[in-house]
Amino acid sequence: MASMTCQPPPRPGLPPSTWEATRRTVLKAMGTAAAAIGVAPMVTACSDHRTRAVATTVDLTLKINGTEHELTVEPRVTLLDALRERLGLTGTKKGCDRGECGACTVLADDRRIKSCLTLAVMQENTAITTVEGLASGPDLHPVQAAFIRRDAFQCGGCTPGQVVSAVACIEESHTGSADEIREWMSGNLCRCACYANIVAAVQDAAQEMRR
Numbered sequence: 001m002a003s004m005t006c007q008p009p010p011r012p013g014l015p016p017s018t019w020e021a022t023r024r025t026v027l028k029a030m031g032t033a034a035a036a037i038g039v040a041p042m043v044t045a046c047s048d049h050r051t052r053a054v055a056t057t058v059d060l061t062l063k064i065n066g067t068e069h070e071l072t073v074e075p076r077v078t079l080l081d082a083l084r085e086r087l088g089l090t091g092t093k094k095g096c097d098r099g100e101c102g103a104c105t106v107l108a109d110d111r112r113i114k115s116c117l118t119l120a121v122m123q124e125n126t127a128i129t130t131v132e133g134l135a136s137g138p139d140l141h142p143v144q145a146a147f148i149r150r151d152a153f154q155c156g157g158c159t160p161g162q163v164v165s166a167v168a169c170i171e172e173s174h175t176g177s178a179d180e181i182r183e184w185m186s187g188n189l190c191r192c193a194c195y196a197n198i199v200a201a202v203q204d205a206a207q208e209m210r211r
């Protein structure tokens with residue numbers, strides 16, 4: 001079976017020990033340079049086996065729930081982690097962290113997206129709405145009120161994602177029937193299996209929002 005270990009490319013005329021020494025020399029030089037300017041570069045081995053340094057952090061402005069937040073993050077930070085870990089907006093939940101459960105759903109320019117699947121740096125020019133941004137002061141959003149009225153949750157782990165997704169589902173007019181709601185809410189899983197109540201809540205809220 002082929003080895004999965006990343007090997008340096010052969011260099012004609014030089015023994016392997018020399019390749020390693022060359023790589024180490026590069027890494028050491030980078031460390032020294034980084035220390036001199038006061039940053040710790042992230043080092044990555046790319047597919048063609050060359051070692052390179054990439055930017056450690058980027059400055060960006062995220063517009064969340066109508067407020068602009070200035071952040072400095074590593075380019076690899078997801079929108080979900082930026083919301084939760086950097087901005088303290090923990091209403092958006094981390095379930096699977098790989099795009100399967102929908103617990104992390106937020107609105108990006110009114111389109112629902114899974115925030116674990118997008119990088120914070122990719123959302124700089126987007127208006128993000130999280131579950132915290134739905135209510136108007138003390139007045140719950142009709143979808144939030146309907147979820148409570150219809151008892152559409154148990155543990156609550158999926159609920160913020162369900163609520164945000166339901167807001168978009170209603171705005172998209174995918175509420176013509178229970179089946180249609182189930183189909184268009186199918187990206188949001190509920191381990192407590194509150195689906196019947198969730199569909200009822202979405203129907204209620206859709207009716208109320210159409211009035």
Ligand code: FES
Pocket residue numbers: 093094095096097098099100101102103104105114115116117
């Ligand atoms: S946490 Fe993003 S889809 Fe599950």
Ligand code: FES
Pocket residue numbers: 152153154155156157158159189190191192193194
């Ligand atoms: S209420 Fe528990 S996962 Fe949905």
